Amino acid sequence: MSTMTSNGRGDGELFRGYLNPARPHAGAYDEMFSADASVRSAYRSLHEVLAPSDVADLSARSDALGRAFVDQGITFSLSGQERPFPLDLVPRVITASEWAKLERGIVQRTRALEAFLADVYGDGQIVRDGVLPRRLITSCEHFHREAAGIVPPNGVRIHVAGIDLVRDEAGTFRVLEDNVRCPSGVSYVMENRRTMARVFPDLFARHRVRAVGDYAVHLLRALRNAAAPNAADPNVVVLTPGVHNSAYFEHSLLARQMGVELVEGRDLFCRDHTIYLRTTEGERQVDVIYRRIDDPYLDPVHFRPDSVLGVAGLANAARAGNVVIANAVGTGVADDKLVYTYMPEIVQYYLGEKPLLPNVDTFRCWLPDERAHVLDRMSELVVKPVEGSGGYGIVFGPEASAKELNALRRKVRGNPRGWIAQPVVQLSTVPTKIGDKLCPRHVDLRPFAVNDGNFVFVLPGGLTRVALPEGSLVVNSSQGGGSKDTWVLAPRSSTVESELSGPGLVQAVPLDGVATEQGPELTASQQQQQQQQ
């Protein structure tokens, strides 16, 4: 490899002390090395490239990654500050066979969640049949009665789903949570890849990595399919809270890649249950809104009247069938952390199948026996609020003081519906560049699924978030997380290889090597004369 150096550093230096037995969570599954320090097959060629490379070379590439992100404005906002989302330069690799399993599981889960939402906002058959308690639904904060009876034209409510996966000590992928409201992060999947290919081309030369660049094509197809059949050429827009939103970069990227307008609430208005866009040439009707605003802010008529981000009258426009909201209003009931614990029942009930992806074992504080167990063993568990995202409010039992645990016990007793508990899942680790070394750091994975009504597409890849502080299990960007490019390897013999290519537009033209034309120039003899003068 070109990165081989002769300065005496090299073989293994980067990985020295990687499998230190004294590291925190030493039992976690490392995706590159098995317990006997041999390299797992998925990472073999990556390891071959990385191991002999020079630290200075890696650091230079790492700096280049950072600079590229800043110049392209690939940032997220944290308390008003724009920051780049740190991209680690060691990719995370998933083999073709592992991915095939994940893909089937994600499609299954998305279908089950769709059926569940259609039922919950329709007849509630699953409740009538006694499979789920009605209380589970009615007590959910994101169960919006305002959405009851709104039926989307093609039946899809979850146009985009992000399923968070972790890998346990045995290396098994498990679902940590579902995100079916406004899952974000897909822009980093695409930009990470683009940037990695620029600064680390030699890595790609040795792998067959499946492409992630065509996400927007699938999203746009799903959004256009969602429109009412009468809209011949549906007008799709992306609705953003505005430039100060933490995911603004993503909203703008998706709008650009789909070639549709990126709008704020004030660019839209509702008249007679129809939504219009304010343009320089007057108003234009909108058929589909891919919204990146949370339900409570979406429509001041039905939700928070003080919301200035939404569009007054939007919910009833959707009910009247004049506009489609994607993802639909009220999908939050499907990604409630307590509903999550019933996923095996939900999958079985609607699809008659066993779940292909297991959940993380979860104790439900609202069931008396499980609550007793949680209160008893709190110091060994991770206790999470059912409401909450971004990693806020999570208590790691083993790290909490007795006082904190007691306070938590009071909170759990006071609001059992509000808490769940899980064993401390030791998320798998992947080598990550920390200073001059590659060290094991914990990662999760958020693949994205897009449902166009006929077909659930799962983007081959996903957002791998990595917790950068040593021993940390919290990967959220708001808590010091970074990300990794996620490589799904193409199967050895497959049709997938032509994902981005295809038959040529027209028949290939025989090339006959016509030279480019040149302007008049002084002949050599003229030049000579001029010089001699």
Added chain:
Amino acid sequence: MSWRLRVTHTTEYRYASPVTQSYNEVRLTPRSDRRQNVVVSRVETHPATRAYRYTDYWGTVVTSFDLHAPHTELSVVGSSVVETGGEVAPTGGATWTDLRGEDVLDRYTEYLGWTDYVPRDRELAAKARELRRGLTPVDAVHAAASWVHSQMTYRQGSTGVHSSAADAWQAKEGVCQDYAHLTLALLRAMGIPARYVSGYLHTRADGAAKETVQGESHAWIEAWTGGWWAYDPTNAIPIGPRHVWVAVGRDYADVVPFKGIYTGGAGAGLTVTVELTRLA
């Protein structure tokens, strides 16, 4: 014994400066059920609008409309002709044990829970325990309603739209909305599923035909004791031919007759009139 009633519910807003945009939802349309039959019903607005009508989660017919022309006056008239049936007797048969059963608890969970208008209150819970002692659920409903009727004084303006059952109980006075919320608080404390009903009441028990009376928007409750049945705690009477119901929900918030937002205007003045005429 059955009446035919015409109900005309008029809401008029006046604004000091023109309102440029307004979005509204009104719940003014009664529905047919075993006890009442809606002959005709419509909602009109002035300035005229293109309204959209749908049925909400609670089964109530909602009329939604928006206005974009600047206006300083808005009136909404809901008028219906309804045939009402005779007096409603309690349906029952459920025992306290039945009411504590997992099945009932889960099925009626929304009508047993606490809300902003019907909050959990220690004092009222103690009262509820005292009232139900030795009674069947049906009798306990009557006991709670009579107790509310005897404790409260009907006075308009003493409470606002946002007063809860606890506020009303502190004030010991209020309007039909407060009577209903207070009764709901007691019933839910007893473990009886109970819901809020909004509608209209003809004010004369012996209402003569063709005579138009100034009626009122009214509210009462329904309880589940093996079946749903209604009772009017404000007047301590069973529901009869004088009552026309429009909507049910957990509390007032689920059945608000007129809800909306507007921008551009200021200083709203408001008149609400309800006229009821016994036609037959």
Added chain:
Amino acid sequence: MLARNAESLYWIGRYVERADDTARILDVSVHQLLEDATVNPDAESRQLLSVLGITPPDGTTLDVWSLTELVAYSLGNAASICASVTSARENTRGAREVVSTEMWECLNSMWNAVPERQRYARQVGPHAFFSFVEERAAMFAGLADSTMSRDDGWRFLVLGRSVERVDMIVRLLLSRSGDKASSPGWVTVLRSAGAHDTYLRTYRGAMDASRVVQFLLLDRLFPRSVFHALSQAEQCLEHLYHAPGRRVGATAEASRLLGKARSDLEFLRISELMENLPRRLKSLQATVRDVGEAVSQQYFHSVPWVAWTNTEVGA
């Protein structure tokens, strides 16, 4: 196109041009302050500030350094170069889907490089910073030229740029209008407008104050002349006006204002040009302001955030 995006493009055009032209004007003034020992730096600086529409600070004596600080670097001053760069970048960030990636990256990396360039300019002198700004603005214009469709978005961008250019050339002339006709300052005026070579070729080397003014105000071929910028703005508006069937005059106020200002210059007797130059410049400035308002009324129907009031009726 979306009204809010149109407004953003118009302002991107204005802010980039403003940063560019302010850098040019300041470059001239700084140069003169340094070269000519006879001028009073404080008075000169205050005059420049008022021409640029910046309130001069009280109680301090201004010199080259504090002037540069105020006009180039200060973020607290909305008309400074850095503030214009920031505004241009913010507007682009809010309108990414109508601006090409190349244009965005050009402005974004310019904005990111500002602190470092400032540090460098403080060491080696302000000219380094000015030429950085001028280069980036030129790059932006080139990228816009080669990557934008010639649709309404392009027209709003060029409209903003042209309107700002009129404003800034007028300010540049105002800043020197007190100079003697033989002042060497006129050469720097030409240099700052990038017009020196062209002027020399046009007038065959004859340096004369009234010709300089004539060139910058009236030249029909030079793209940085007021006349040229006015005509370009007028053309943009002409193409933006889609309603057919116009029979009488200019129905849109902005077109009328621009057309009137343009024809005033077009049919001006050259001999009258210098007679009441300051008044003429002032009236051009007023026209620019009115055009801005008229365009905004006609095209940018974007509304501010709406505050809603709840309607609710008691039982």
